Amino acid sequence: MVIYLSSRTPLPYSPKILEIFRNPKNFGPIKDADVVSRAGSPACGDMITIYLKIEKKDNEYIISDAKFESYGCAANIAATSILTEMIIGKSLRYAWSITWKELSDEIGGLPAIKFHCSILAVGALKRGIRAFLEKIGEHPDWLPKEMTKEEKQVLDEEEAMERLSIIIGGRNK
Ligand code: FES
Numbered sequence: 001m002v003i004y005l006s007s008r009t010p011l012p013y014s015p016k017i018l019e020i021f022r023n024p025k026n027f028g029p030i031k032d033a034d035v036v037s038r039a040g041s042p043a044c045g046d047m048i049t050i051y052l053k054i055e056k057k058d059n060e061y062i063i064s065d066a067k068f069e070s071y072g073c074a075a076n077i078a079a080t081s082i083l084t085e086m087i088i089g090k091s092l093r094y095a096w097s098i099t100w101k102e103l104s105d106e107i108g109g110l111p112a113i114k115f116h117c118s119i120l121a122v123g124a125l126k127r128g129i130r131a132f133l134e135k136i137g138e139h140p141d142w143l144p145k146e147m148t149k150e151e152k153q154v155l156d157e158e159e160a161m162e163r164l165s166i167i168i169g170g171r172n173k
Contacts, residue, residue, distance in 0.1 A: 100122040
């Protein structure tokens, strides 16, 4: 038996997700961003970009501005919007500590099929933080040398999406 999942199938989104999806905050690019990071796959359309402005204050790096662009779903747009609000004015150390589960809880929870929307948002943020610190040649003690579980999850997601797009592309030939 083959079960087709239609994109029109209503998902149990929280009212908060729907509200933020309709009125996302911090949407758009930052032209002079200190770091720009992406997660997702342009091949399947789920793709987000996070822009960060970062300043050094009292020996801490602080995110003075954060914006995003998303070609993902309503859950991804809502999650990334909330994420930018959570990190503006906060230290890189705090931003690094946010997990996809905490982000999911902030938007009222996600259905299991949508966990990856939150993982992509947090993964893009962690990539950006790591890229910024590598660019300036700093390695604070809170930054793990090895990729974290969440960064690996994003890579897995991207590889899965690439594989899926290759399969779908092959069927459409
Ligand atoms: Fe892919 Fe939400 S970002 S389904």
